[in-house]
Amino acid sequence: MHYLFTDLFAGPGGLDHGIHAAGHPSVGIEWDTNAVATRHAAGLATVHGDVRQYGPADFPDANALAGGPPCQTFSGAGPGSGRAQLNRIVAAVKQAGVDGQVLPPAGLDKRTSLVLEPLRWLLEAERLGRRYEAVVLEQVPAVAPVWEAYAEVLAGRGYSVATGVLRTEQYGLPQTRRRAVLLARYGTPVALPAPTHRPYRRGVPRADGDPALLPWVSMADVLPDRGPFTVISNYGTGGDPKARGRRDCDEPAFTVTGKISRLRLVDPDGRELPRLTAAEACVLQGFPADWPWSGADISQQIGNACPPTLARALVEAVAAE
Known part of the structure; x- marks a missing residue:
């Protein structure tokens, strides 16, 4: 499958690098001036703006959607306001599946509400008569219930959907990082990428474990x-x-x-x-x-980025025939 991705909350280019490594083009939307400077230096197609001010009609050639909404309010290292609102966010996702409109719960922090933006794009594309053929979303593990609610909505609209929490060292990244992911494809089956490397276990030699998998990277x-x-x-x-x-x-x-x-x-x-x-x-x-x-804020750009190694594995999985 060949896709042109619109990458929401594109940051300094982690998802885009993985998309390109998997053989697909992309255009990213990013509001942060520093991340945009990095993207321009890397030669990445970029719209400098707020995702909320755009929609599928602005990118008529794109047939795939990707994104990693800001994680600060959901991360265990953050204030926790997003985690405290998970039930309300999940309810809003399911309601959007019924009435086709994404309405953030009253009083929801603006950063937290951004986790609903990919769903707005998906429903708007449907109303335009051109559903996205593929979807790749990633976030911190706390967002897994939101992706599962997305999955219910998308499955009711003809998508095959796979969700889960992946360990990045099992895809060749030299760090232990867990990410909640969602992959979806319209009309054809999709599955999460199979691990290529062994999981890291403290005190367990990396030579131990499944011989069919590579050792984790140190x-x-x-x-x-x-x-x-x-x-x-x-x-x-x-x-x-x-x-x-x-x-x-x-x-x-x-x-x-x-x-x-x-x-x-x-x-x-x-x-x-x-x-x-x-x-x-x-x-x-x-x-x-x-x-x-x-x-x-280069250190912050790096810390907030989607690891390209994981991004490539996700895109290759959603594009697999």
Whole structure:
């Protein structure tokens, strides 16, 4: 199958890079000036604007839709306002399936309501008489119930839909990151991509496990010039030094976020090492080492991006014959 994607909330180009690697063109919509600067430097087709101000009629040649709505209010590292509203959001999705109109619940935070935008685009395309042939959506795991509600709506409109929470190290990314995904195809079956690599389990050698799968990729595999090191994190510890996680360089990285510079690195003797750079975070996130990051807040751009490695696997799955 050959698709032209409209990429909503396109960021610095993670989804687009995966789309292109899978052999399809795309046009991304992004409002953040810094991410747009990176996209322009990377030569990605871009509309600098607010997704809410556009619709399928503005992209008449596109036959596929992709997107990763902002995750801050749903992420475990964020304020949690989106997670607190999940039941209302799911109800709004199901109601939209009945009346064809997407109405965000009253009082819903504007950032949180953006998770409903892909559904608005899908229903508007249907009203225009040209349904999208393929859909690829991804978000943090907390959004899984929303994608499942999307699946009900789309299945009632002739789509085959697959949803789930995937582990990115099982698709060759050198970090443990979990993403809730939705794949849909109109009129023909679709399935989530089969893992290519073994899951990471702390204390389990990467040579162990299913021999049909590749070993997971380590930090040392993609940062060979670093030499041996250990990463010390306080993610999810509440600041308790005794609870800080540690990973050696021969393991995958912790989830890459915009705060990666806060991770400590030490050598085998416990001596402090220089912290991870934005360029190294870029590689751990699955981008090419020479991705032309531009503008400000580069670490945040990297942390917010969809890993291109996962994006390619998702697009290849939705395009499979």
